[in-house]
Amino acid sequence: PTIVIDTDRLRQQNMTTPDGERTPVSESFRRIKRHILANVSNPDSPAGTNLVMITSSLPKEGKTFCTINLAISLAMEMDRRVLLVDADVLRPSVSAALGIKIVEKGLMDVLLDGIRLADVLCNTNIEKLSLLPAGRRHSHASELLASDAMRAMLKEMAERYSDRIIIFDSPPLLATTESCVLAGLMGQVLVVVEAGQTTEATLTEALGRIGSNNV
Numbered sequence: 001p002t003i004v005i006d007t008d009r010l011r012q013q014n015m016t017t018p019d020g021e022r023t024p025v026s027e028s029f030r031r032i033k034r035h036i037l038a039n040v041s042n043p044d045s046p047a048g049t050n051l052v053m054i055t056s057s058l059p060k061e062g063k064t065f066c067t068i069n070l071a072i073s074l075a076m077e078m079d080r081r082v083l084l085v086d087a088d089v090l091r092p093s094v095s096a097a098l099g100i101k102i103v104e105k106g107l108m109d110v111l112l113d114g115i116r117l118a119d120v121l122c123n124t125n126i127e128k129l130s131l132l133p134a135g136r137r138h139s140h141a142s143e144l145l146a147s148d149a150m151r152a153m154l155k156e157m158a159e160r161y162s163d164r165i166i167i168f169d170s171p172p173l174l175a176t177t178e179s180c181v182l183a184g185l186m187g188q189v190l191v192v193v194e195a196g197q198t199t200e201a202t203l204t205e206a207l208g209r210i211g212s213n214n215v
Contacts, residue, residue, distance in 0.1 A: 002122065002123040002124065002125065003100045003101070003103065003122050003123070003124050003125075003131065004100070004124070004125045005098050005099070005100060005124050005125055005126055006098075006099045006100075007019070007126075009098075009099045010068075010072075010098075013065075013097075015065070015068060015069055015072070016029055016068075016069045016072045016073050017072070018072060018075065018076060018126045018127070018129075020076060025069060026069075026073065029066075029069045029070050029073040030073060032070060032073075032190075033070060033073050033074050033077075036052055036070075036074070036165065036188060036190075037074075037077070037080070037165075039187075039188055040165065040187075045187070046187065047158065047187070048154075048158040048185075048186070048187035049187035049188055050158060050161075050164060050165050050166055050187060051154060051157065051158050051166050051168070051185070051186045051187045051188070052070075052165060052166065052167050052168065052186065052187065052188045052189075052190065053087075053168045053170045053182065053183055053186040053188070053189045053190070054066055054067040054070065054167065054168065054169055054170060054190045054192065055170045055171070055172060055173055055179060055183065055189065055190070055191055055192070056172045056173070056191060056192040056193070056194075056198075056206075057172060057173055057174050057191070057193070057198055057202045057203055057205070057206035058172050058174055058175065058198070058202065059091065059172050059175060060194075061172070061192050061193065061194040061197070061198060062192050062194055063169065063170075063172070063192040064088070064093045064094060064097050064169050065097070066190070066192050067084070067094070067167055067168075067169040068084070068094065068097055068098065068169075070167060070190075071084040071129060071167045072126060072129065074165050074167070075126055075127070075128045075129040077128075080128070080163070080164070080165055081128045081129075081130070081161075081163055081164045081165075082128060082129050082130070082164060082165050082166075082167060083121070083130045083131075083132060083157070083161060083164050083165075083166045083167070084129065084130070084131050084132070084167050084169070085107060085131075085132040085166060085167065085168045085169065086106065086107065086131075086132065086133050086134040086169050087107060087134070087145065087168040087169060087170045087171070087182065088134070088169050088170055088171050089107065089108055089134045089135075089137075089138075089141040089142070089144070089145065089171075090141055090142060090171060090175075090176070091171075092133070092134035093169070094131070094133070094134075094169050095133060095134075102133070103122055103131075103133040103135075104135070104136065105119075105120045105133070105135055105136070106120050106132055106133030106134050106135030106136075107120075107132055107133065107134055107135050108134060108135035108136050108137070108138050108141060108144065109135040109136060110135070110149075110153060111144045111147065111149045111150060111153065112136075112138060112144070114149075117132075117153060117156060117157070120132065120133070120135070142171070142176050142177075142178040143178065145171075145176075145178040145179070145181065145182050146177075146178045146181035146182065150182070150185070151185060154185050158187070168182070168186070170182055170183070172206075173191070173206040173209050173210070174202070174205065174206055174209075180209040180210070183209070183210045183211065184210075184211040189210055191203070191206065191207065191210075
């Protein structure tokens with residue numbers, strides 16, 4: 001299916017838009033994405049650096065806002081495609097933030113039912129940006145993120161979609177233990193900090209849960 005993202009709604013929320021309009025926010029994410037792309041292109045980087053996880057210490061620190069902005073900014077690159085994955089399966093918020101109708105099948109259905117990944121990917125009206133929704137809710141959704149099925153899916157993503165940057169909106173590090181396991185499977189991790197709110201102690205504890213294999 002193809003879903004339509006309302007770019008006017010993005011603009012009203014002070015988000016990056018695919019028309020390339022230069023705003024303080026869009027310029028900030030242009031700078032951030034250069035670091036990500038440099039790591040992906042670096043021949044000395046470990047495998048899987050195209051798997052990029054966006055997380056935070058605690059809920060409501062702005063990680064979904066940053067995830068969407070970063071995904072759209074990366075999709076504006078001439079030679080890159082982007083897959084945006086709503087992996088915060090306990091509190092999925094990407095679809096709501098984009099103003100689109102919730103898509104029934106997604107990440108959880110791939111992990112639970114063995115549905116082909118290609119069958120649940122959604123094209124969008126933003127060129128070179130695809131979406132993998134969270135899918136149906138499940139009582140063991142958190143455990144599924146740390147499962148062998150998740151590991152196999154990430155391996156398929158990294159290898160089969162090697163031309164893509166795959167961005168994961170993931171659970172906060174201190175909210176679930178599974179998000180820490182997921183972080184260990186990523187090539188790159190970005191941690192969002194809410195200015196003036198996130199304490200140094202909270203951030204230190206969150207960073208301590210990320211493995212040393214990540215960029």
